[in-house]
Amino acid sequence: QEQLQQWGAEFLKPSETLSLTCGAYGESFSPGYWSWIRQPPGRGLEWIGQKYRSGTTSYSPSLRSRVTMSLDTSKNQFSLQLTSVTVADTAVYYCASHCSGGYCYYGMQVWGQGTTVTVSS
């Protein structure tokens, strides 16, 4: 079964850097197209950015200046870094694969369990 597992620091102070990693597990599950999405408390989903195995990356215009995504294909892991966090970055962060069953699509097919990140002084 294709699964994504996420981990990373859950409590940050303003100005620190958020760092999360997402690993893909399952027989032959090696996604080549990933996204990060977040959801502030009580609010809707917000797309943060995407990365292809080729290295091509695209970020949300509102977060572009603070976001970096990286992909370690040897470990099947996808990472997110968000610098200079503020209280407004408090949210549940999800990783997602656009690929499933050996095919990739323009839509998030498999989601991680979510990581609640709280920014507070």
Add this chain to the structure above:
Amino acid sequence: QSALTQPSSVSGSPGQSITISCTGTTDNVGAYNYLSWYQQPPGKAPKVIIFHVNERPSGISNRFSGSKSGNTASLTISDLQAEDEADYYCSSYTRSDTYVFGSGTKVIVL
């Protein structure tokens, strides 16, 4: 980029059909057939139920169907069941090689 517009809530009785709309622009919904729908039960991660406007992933009930006309997409849930009560989000790929989500719709089963 602005979120796609969805009704805040839609309700129906068990066995009925309901439809959720998702309105965007020629830069997103109207640009490609790359429109997805996600179901999010309270406290859980979202799950894809429709992708590429009307494709269902393996294991998703055929009670869920999608369509699109111009800049507006729709999700129809037929034979509404108690287990369908959740938040639903649309999402579209855009001309800028980004994605945008809808504002979300709470489905209430009466």
